[in-house]
Amino acid sequence: MKGFVLGGVSSGVGKTVATLATIRALSEAGDEVQPAKAGPDFIDPSHHAAVAGRPSRTLDLWLCGEDGVRRNYDRGEGDVCVVEGVMGLYDGDGSSTAMVAEALELPVVLVVDAKAGMESVAATALGFQRYAETIGRDVEVAGIVAQRAHGGRHEQGIRDALPDGLEYFGRIPPADDLEIPERHLGLHMGEETPLEADALARAAEHLEVDRLLGVAAEPATPAGMGESGTRVPDPESEPELEPVNARVAVASDAAFCFRYPATLERFRERADVCTFSPVAGDPVPDCDGVYLPGGYPELHAAELEESGTLADLGRRASEGLPVIGECGGLMAMAESLTTVDGETREMAGILPATVTMHDRYQALNHVELEAVADGPTAGSGTRIRGHEFHYSRASIRGDEDARFAFETVRGDGIDGDHDGLLEYESLGTYAHVHPESGAFDRFLELLA
Template identity: 75%
Template structure:
């Protein structure tokens, strides 16, 4: 499957809107599009899926490694892969958009804000292309998409200013309907605020779909099999996965691995579903802070707390950790009881408390790692956890903030809650499946 990377000149330049418009343009031209995200984000991929109709692949060099990137890319479907970048093209030391493009050997289409520029769009693109050589990055900046550009003289001026070896792939016209509402953690989810198809189709008409498809190339094959390949036999286990508006941050590859090796059932704590008959529960991240009253009153978390106290394994990531705690206090100061599995009280804040790629070292064997093993992940949360004095941590933080700056992975009974999201390429979910096998 051929693909290209959409890199921005900065955060906030409109990469997501450009990505969705390009997906629409390619599909209108008869292509099967596989969306992807060059970064650990869950929100942008939800918008990709709302338009493309298939899950967006997570392509993060820190989380997956170079071969993991290529393996995850190849799990996609379609004939053209559109990879939305993260932040500005060169921003980020763990996994920048440029690093992902280089690892996959994919060309970069640069998204440039043309609202107040014309020749300057060409100058910006030329600078971004030349900077790759300056820092020794082996990437190709193939051309530009002009965000918020008008037609007529404005568009023609951009075209004329570009050198011959920088292609013009079209523009995204200014349109108030092409605005996605945001909140803490980023944009609203795709299922809540999908862009209108009519507005996307209007933008798609200003894009050169076949020229974009023609510039796409195919990444190299992975050099090695997945680390878990040797132990990827099915396990005798059923995993119950929380899935609703409070627990919606999970990578497609995680659920794919669960289905490859075990049975999977889903349930909604917000709706008050009983905990399914299973061997373990996975609580992904999401927005439990927006559903505290429902979670407190529904009864599912209380049931889960009783089960965990009897040794039933529960694995929670970020929002899952928050739901496993004793209480969750909103930014407005409203305190709500949670599952009571972990000895911690969680409080929401107006500013984010951690944002980084993370590396953890296990100080003892736990659901996702053996003692001494390291796993890589990502943290981004607006909450903090006040832990009891006798709390036990499974991990020391080699990089990142974790729960208290030095540790992550609160463990109690046979359960584990962490602020860190990990990808299946880390091997953590394979170890989880093998730990809970019936």
């Protein structure tokens, strides 16, 4: 499947809107589009899925490694893959957009803010193109999409200013109805506040679909794949994973919505999977283990307290049901959650901790954790990588007796030095991990 990367000159330049308009333009031209996101984000991919009609793939070298990124790309479906970048093209030491584009050998279409420039837009793009050579990265900046550009003289001036070797792929016109509302952790989810279809259609009209398809390239072949695209077993790079006799219940609603498509795919490949909604008061299903993804429990704290599902989950966990929770899942596993308004609500009470929301983020980083003992997601001495982004802070009750699964090699974790609070057979962590880490496979195998 051919593809290209939409990279930005900086954060906030309008990559997500440009990506959604590109998906819309290609879809209207009759192409099946597979969206993807460079970086560990959950929110932008929800907007991709709302427009493309299929889940967005996560492409992050820190989380997945080079082979893992290539495998995740390869698992996509469609005629062309549109990869939205993260931050500015070269920003990020663990997995920048440029690093992902280089690993996949895909060209970059640069999103440049053109609202107050013409020749300067070309100069900016040329600088980004030449910078790759300066730092020794094999990254092809093929051309630009001009964000917030008017038509007529403005557009023509940008076209005329671009030097040979930089193509013009179209523009996104300035429009108030192309703004996605923001809140803590980023944009609103795609299911909550999707862009108006008419506004997106109008923006898509100004993109040059034939040029975009013309620049799309075949990606680097992942390990375990033959030249023809047929999968070839490669036990060293991708060991074959056997099914397990287990049933996993996954929380899925507006409070628990931060999960990678690949995680559910891995669960479904190896086990029986069911979903339930704690916000709606669904009973905890009959299962061998529970996964609480991240999300926004702080926005639904009252419903979670009143529904009774978390109380039931706490009782089941105390009887030995294994539960793993990531970030928002950790918050829901705590004894209580205090919102920024000072309102305290009871949670599941699985972990000996209370959680408090803050006005500013408390951690934002790629993380690396080392297991200090055998645990539900990693064996002793194993290192796993993930990422953390949260506005809450957990306070441990009786911290001298707290049991942690991990020491933090990189990142903040729960107390600056540790992450993964353990109680009963359950684990709550601030780190989000990808199935390429092996964490979910270990969890499944312990349930069998």
